[in-house]
Amino acid sequence: MPELPEVETTRKGIEPHLLGQKVRLVLVRQDQLRWPISAGLGQAVTGQMIDAVERRGKYLFLVTAAGRVMIHLGMSGSLRIQSPSAPLKTHDHVDFVLANEQILRFHDPRRFGSIFWLPGESDHSLLRSLGPEPLTTAFSAAYLFGVSRGKSVAVKNFLMNSHIVVGVGNIYANESLYLAGIRPEKPAGKVSLARYARLVDRVKEVLASAIEAGGTTLRDFVHEDGSPGYFKQSLHVYGRGGEACLGCAGILKEVRLGQRTTVFCSRCQR
Numbered sequence: 001m002p003e004l005p006e007v008e009t010t011r012k013g014i015e016p017h018l019l020g021q022k023v024r025l026v027l028v029r030q031d032q033l034r035w036p037i038s039a040g041l042g043q044a045v046t047g048q049m050i051d052a053v054e055r056r057g058k059y060l061f062l063v064t065a066a067g068r069v070m071i072h073l074g075m076s077g078s079l080r081i082q083s084p085s086a087p088l089k090t091h092d093h094v095d096f097v098l099a100n101e102q103i104l105r106f107h108d109p110r111r112f113g114s115i116f117w118l119p120g121e122s123d124h125s126l127l128r129s130l131g132p133e134p135l136t137t138a139f140s141a142a143y144l145f146g147v148s149r150g151k152s153v154a155v156k157n158f159l160m161n162s163h164i165v166v167g168v169g170n171i172y173a174n175e176s177l178y179l180a181g182i183r184p185e186k187p188a189g190k191v192s193l194a195r196y197a198r199l200v201d202r203v204k205e206v207l208a209s210a211i212e213a214g215g216t217t218l219r220d221f222v223h224e225d226g227s228p229g230y231f232k233q234s235l236h237v238y239g240r241g242g243e244a245c246l247g248c249a250g251i252l253k254e255v256r257l258g259q260r261t262t263v264f265c266s267r268c269q270r
Contacts, residue, residue: 011053011055
């Protein structure tokens with residue numbers, strides 16, 4: 001699944017092509033995604049100028065004077081800038097045709113993505129309970145320590161809960177916990193303030209590095225121009241179960257935690 005760095009990489013990639021452009025036409029070929037595409041999307045967006053391209057967690061927003069198009073890439077979705085002559089692929093479900101004839105194309109083989117129209121200043125129920133953005137000052141050691149008190153859930157699952165903090169998916173939770181020296185199955189309520197301070201710093205560093213590198217190469221995700229990300233080359237633990245720890249040369253363990261693959265070093269993480 002595309003995680004926060006992949007979504008932010010997509011935002012940065014498509015933004016220069018969209019800002020100040022009017023939407024001439026919206027073509028919906030398949031409206032049955034994870035949820036049905038908002039009825040009247042084309043009528044609402046056609047003729048509108050795109051004033052901003054924003055992100056909240058893993059949601060992208062095309063901002064217009066009339067409202068926002070809210071897009072989630074789901075498990076396998078991508079947004080790409082295409083020319084009018086680009087051939088259609090089987091799972092190209094939605095085109096936003098711009099006045100300059102370029103196309104923002106939504107492609108989603110598994111159809112777990114979503115596209116909603118939010119008129120005016122309206123919000124969506126999916127956004128209301130989201131936690132703070134991890135790259136902001138709102139995501140701090142004091143915050144994590146406070147909301148974790150009394151919680152017996154594993155700290156890795158706690159960190160991946162979008163109600164606690166948005167966008168820290170499985171890959172980056174594995175990496176951040178390793179670099180902070182925290183065992184992933186440790187109860188969140190048992191982690192000290194000092195160790196949360198280390199974890200917050202590592203989360204910010206890992207996500208920032210991944211965004212700079214262009215995201216992580218995943219089986220279903222490619223950039224808006226079709227090229228893969230490169231952060232996978234820098235992974236310390238994720239996808240390396242059974243291999244040598246880069247810190248102590250011990251063998252990395254791989255387990256299932258919260259139905260997700262979890263890789264850690266039993267020596268370096270406590």
